[in-house]
Amino acid sequence: QSALTQPASVSGSPGQSITISCTGTISDIGDYNYVSWYQQHPGKAPKLIIYDVSNRPSGISNRFSGSKAGNTASLTISGLQAEDEADYYCSSYTKYSTLVFGGGTKLTVL
């Protein structure tokens, strides 16, 4: 149950698009369409922004989108805004009937 691999940090300017990758294995991301993404602001509980690879919960902006190719999932944020500055985590279901998170990515809006 090794953690999924995410870049430690990414940055972008307002209005730009950024993509955060999340790399797993055939035992998790590669074999299941149960990848989810979370946004966490300092001192707050995480917030679900993408589930089942590419679905957005009600109330989540369509600036957030998700995709998957092989063992790697991606979160894209378009039209970057200052309020998007936060930590982002990916998660996947695994063949061990558990879930695993990525290490997290700090997004800085320049």
Place this chain on the structure above:
Amino acid sequence: EVQLVESGGGLVQPGGSLRLSCSASEFTFSRYPMYWVRQAPGKGLEYVSAISDDGGTTFYADSVKGRFTISRDNSKNTLYLQMSSLRADDTAVYYCVKPPFRLLSYAFHIWGQGTMVIVSS
């Protein structure tokens, strides 16, 4: 509004035990599997445990297997996490989490505010 409220956190000595509770409201608690997720200070999120809607099936991360026990009382709309043989690396905020759907739902949708557990002598 769906709400999850955790309680039971606190300071405990290494090797000690603690029971966390999570009170759920504004949804049919007995129809949903539930999760515990934790976050050590300044660190990332870590899946801890899951339980089926009827409590009959449970899952654990390797890091807590054999030491933690998840359970639920559907008559009280309450989720529990019994923690024993606690170690310093169990220090974290523990979140109770509801998935988005009842079935085949492997995401963490509604989060509680979290309860802090500190394991220290």
